[in-house]
Amino acid sequence: MDATQHDADERFRAEIREWLSENLSGRFAALRGRGGSGREHEDFEARLEWNRHMAASGWTCVAWPVEYGGRGLSIAQQVIFHEEYARADAPARVNHLGEELLGPTLIAHGTAEQKARFLPGIVAVEELWCQGYSEPGAGSDLAAVSTKAVLNGDEWSITGQKVWTSLAQHADWCFVIARTEQGSTRHRGLSYLLVPMDQSGIEVRPILQLTATSEFNEVFFDDARTASDLVVGGEGNGFKVAMATLGFERGVSTLAQQIAFRRELDAVIATAQRTGAIDDAVIHDRLARADMDLEVIRQHALRTLGGEQGDSASVTKLLWSNWHRSLGELAMQAAGPASLVVGDDYALDDLQTLFLFSRSDTIYGGSDEIQRNVIAERVLGLPREARP
CATH class of the missing domain: 2.40.110.10 (Butyryl-CoA Dehydrogenase, subunit A, domain 2)
Structure with a gap:
């Protein structure tokens, strides 16, 4: 990357960081950290309002071409946007499926009429x-x-x-x-x-x-x-278009997911330190391995950005889903006996929610079995599984 582009990217980082700092305040301040996998019920209407506030300021669909209402950001700037959004602990957006999946699919495969009908509503967060x-x-x-x-x-x-x-x-x-x-x-x-x-x-x-x-x-x-x-x-x-959608799903936005994973890993480590579980050699080793594996996932994501996700999307899904499910199990080991106790009205703490919801990670969005078949047949060229 040349110095001019680097300076432009750093100015963009400062811009989005400043906007988030100024706007995640007042009535939106309480939304920090709200929502996300297993917690989509949290403050949904308030997060919808926040997402529309972002739209009014031009911060939705930032990767889309300008002619479709986006900002036309480069891959590097998209990474910066998602990373800074995650670092600010901004709330999970309610428009993900439209913005990150359907919108790019329509831009790539939709008719002019379909684009004109649906893209503006996604940009404005008026249709979910x-x-x-x-x-x-x-x-x-x-x-x-x-x-x-x-x-x-x-x-x-x-x-x-x-x-x-x-x-x-x-x-x-x-x-x-x-x-x-x-x-x-x-x-x-x-x-x-x-x-x-x-x-x-x-x-x-x-x-x-x-x-x-x-x-x-x-x-x-x-x-x-x-x-x-x-x-x-x-x-x-339909199958071709559906595969394109899945490729968009596992694109640059997964880098923000990994920052959230880092925050969860840090919470598990802090819990292990508090309970003394970190003194257990096996748990200590698993925490160290989780740290290294998360960096491997990040480097894989960076390596595959900028081109067609294709079958590499299956590798990405397989990596992060198994890592996250293992982190949930490790969280319970770090918490010890307290992990088995819930509050009144089944009030789960963050680590319990992490453990329970992460059991679904290897199933939704394409199960492990399907991902391994895709990798075996389409990447490694192994014989196809027998079909009825």
Whole structure:
């Protein structure tokens, strides 16, 4: 990087750091550290207000091209933005699925009409999105989905069920993978549909989690309707578009996730010091290894930035999900017997929430089994797993 670019990046770092310092104050000061995985129920309406405040100041969708309402930031500046946001302990944003997943997918694969209709609402945080991928009978295997969509005149009629749908209870729209070609199997005949959530043909049922919260949901489609032109990437190209979305999901924003992981690791270390667990040689060694492994995850993420995520996204998911689940287990060892005790009304502390929610990390967003198959078959060139 030349000196001029370095100076520009440092000025940008100072700009976002100053804005966060000035704006995470007053009515927003109490939102520091609120929300995130396993804690999406925390101050949701206030975090929505914060996200819209960011939008009014031009701090949403910063990686998007300027012509679509973004700032057109370089990869280096995107890293700076996400790192500074995490370092400020700013609240988890409620618009992640629209901003980081659907928006980039529409920019890459959507029609001009689809971009004009949906991108402004994502930038302004006026329309929230959820992801209709996983199904009870398919899990993380998108090629095995059975939700069907049939074209009736100028509308698609959608029937089926999705599961583990994050924040569906708040979403205005859902991007849904459905089988639109009768008799098709596996990757063929799938389409990527944009479906409004506020209609009689859709029922959302919360899933009560181990954390006693319900950010995941079941979503039932019973003759749900959406317009015939709300297919992204063209009919039958849903698997390709869905894979592109997953690549965006595991992109530069994961660096901010790693800063949050660092904060959690520091909390586990502090707990081990307080309880004396750090004097146990095995626990001490596991803490040291966790520290090193987190740096490996960070370096892998930096190495793969700037290009198509492709199959490397599976490596990223496999690395961080297993690391985080192990950290949850280590947190309980560090806390000792106190980790087994909860407060009144099942009031979990931060480390207990970390442990319980992290059990799902290796399942949601693509299970370990699916990620290993992708790496084995597409990266290492090993024989394909037998398919029925």
